[in-house]
Amino acid sequence: MLEFTKFEFTKNVIIKILTIVIYVTCIVKNITYNKDIKDDHQTNKIHPMNGVVNMFNNFLRTNKVAMWFLTFLRIYLGYKWITAGWHKITGGFDAAGFLQGAIAKSTGEAPAVQAWWGTFLEHVALPNVDIFNFLVPYGEFLVGLGLILGTFTTFAALMGLVMNAAFLFSGTVSTNAQMLLLEVLIVVAAANAGKIGLDYYVLPYIRGLFHKKEEIRPVNPTTKHNLKHTA
Secondary structure: OHHHHHHHHHHHHHHHHHHHHHHHHHHHHHHHHHHHHHHHHHHOOOOHHHHHHHHHHHHHHHOHHHHHHHHHHHHHHHHHHHHHHHHHHHHOOOOHHHHHHHHHOOOOOOOOOOHHHHHHHHHHHHHHHHHHHHHHHHHHHHHHHHHHHOOOHHHHHHHHHHHHHHHHHOOOOOOHHHHHHHHHHHHHHHHHHHOOOOHHHHHHHHHHHHHHHHHOOOOOHHHHHHHHHHO
16 A cells, blocks of 8 residues: 555656646747747758747647647637536535645655645635635636637636646646646647637737727827928
């Protein structure tokens, strides 16, 4: 029994470490991607890794096959989130037990929860558990609704990713690791993940609102005066 417990603990730790490493790597590469490509063009030098990242990003962001694949992933994740949130809303939810369990896992000889996270849960989350009792169920429900409808898809996936990471930090593996990885794909794909959804109409409408504001922006009188003299 003790050997089985140690195996489960080791497996959980490895899964969490790999998940965090992959997540951080994807985010960092996505942030630095444009800068790397710009530098490569300036030096006429293309790194093999940048070529792979470029190809993968283009596939996720522009490919029609990827669009359908991401739609399937999006609806799957949305279903998982919306059902989890709905059960909590209708069946009652109290995060105190979960938080206390996570805090307990941060102590002992082989803690499954990092000490800094346990400190956060003990001194911030648990004293304000009423806030989390509202945020968690309704947050899960809204994330699921956004993913299923394809509305503000990237933001919904990002919020789901944050919640999955929080659950992982709290020592709960379950499906959180695989959901987090799938959400990374949706975040990287950006608008392509929501094209078969309401984002197809919502995002152009929002862009149009910003363009209208730019068009009706008043012209500086000084600039108008200078234009007359130039003419």
